[in-house]
Amino acid sequence: MVRLWSSTFPKISIIGKIINQITYSTSLFLKALFLPKESRINVFTDPFFLPLLLFILYPLKRFRYTITLFDLYPETLSRNKVLSERGVTYRVLEKLTNHVYANAKNVITIGRCMQKIVSSRPIHWKTKPAFIPIWCDTHNVRKKTLPENYYRNLWDTRKNTFVVGYSGNLAKFHPIETFIQAAEILKGRKDIKFIFVGEGAQKKWVQKFCHNQNLVNCHFQTYVERESLGSLLSTFDCGLVGLNRDQTGLSVPSKTIGLMAAGVPVIACVDETSETAQMIREINCGYICSPEEPKILADLICQLKENPEQITSFKQAGVYASNTKYHIDTISGCYADFLNC
Helix, strand or coil: CCCCCCCCCCCCCHHHHHHHHHHHHHHHHHHHHCCCCCCEEEEECCCCCHHHHHHHHHHHHCCEEEEEECECCCHHHHHCCCCCCCCHHHHHHHHHHHHHHHHCCEEEECCHHHHHHHHCCCCCCCCCCEECCCCECHHHHHCCCCCCCHHHHHCCCCCCCEEEEEECCCCCCCCHHHHHHHHHHCCCCCCEEEEEECCCCCHHHHHHHHHHCCCCCEEEECCCCHHHHHHHHCCCCEEEEECCHHHECCECCCHHHHHHHCCCCEEEECCCCCHHHHHHHHHCCEEEECCCCHHHHHHHHHHHHCCHHHHHHHHHHHHHHHHCCCEHHHHHHHHHHHHHC
16 A cells, blocks of 8 residues: 655645645646556545546546545535536536546445436446445544543533534535524423534534524534544434435435444434435434424434433444444455456
8 A cells, every 4th residue: 555645734724625635636646647557546536626637647548447436526516506507617527527437447436326316427338336335444433542531521511411412524515503403492401412523614603603592502622633533422322414405415424334333323314315314224223304304303312312222222233234234344345346347
């Protein structure tokens, strides 16, 4: 394995994140430029424009490449009102992306809903897009590097308080408003506390809302170090994940797998047709809620809190699935089959 150089600015800095993506992509481009012709490579859409480098290199190198899609572009840019579908930039990106997909040996999606959208593109496919689930690094998620009650003490939370946790990006395409409205509904419950860990476009708005509504049952924390993630997740009694309905098929919240591996029951505010909803139904590791229904979300939180047997069942199902179907060894085997065929 060869690790390429890139800058390592904190991801909470937008400029720093952009620089990190540019330096990483430049290093990868230079490395790929000197690979032998017809090399077999796998490209991930992180950063999202990485596959477009193949548009430049393919005529010269004729790589046999596979693309793994974590997010769909340029559709995501349109849904988030960054680009207009009628605009020239969008249409150019769409055309380039279709060209890169058409020349790919394989295109892999991390969601069945995503697979459906990609397959509908007007492309003469070498091989129809495939589905391989997201994976989980169970070792890091379960590793405890801090004292058992470190975060509860930090948040001034009693041992018997039911902690509802959200860890990750508070982005515009996540139903953060639904989460916070559920917290407002439950503000009279002293035995339930909401913890939001991360940064993002909606964080300032959410904090202001909590201040104005005097929601003392909400606490905000910036990202924790990777080695502290296991200690953080083990503090949650249930974990929230979500994706706005209009984003269904364009992305799959990977934090779901992390919660499962940590033995945390999941409540997912997602569309019923999403990969996350299908996953939770198949594994039976949590509840599914519409991303626009804070009252239902509040009811599910209370229902879970009052049902220890259900909590145990969800925990066991999530851990088992992360040890088997979604384990990194299982998924890497699927990738090996694709790359070697």
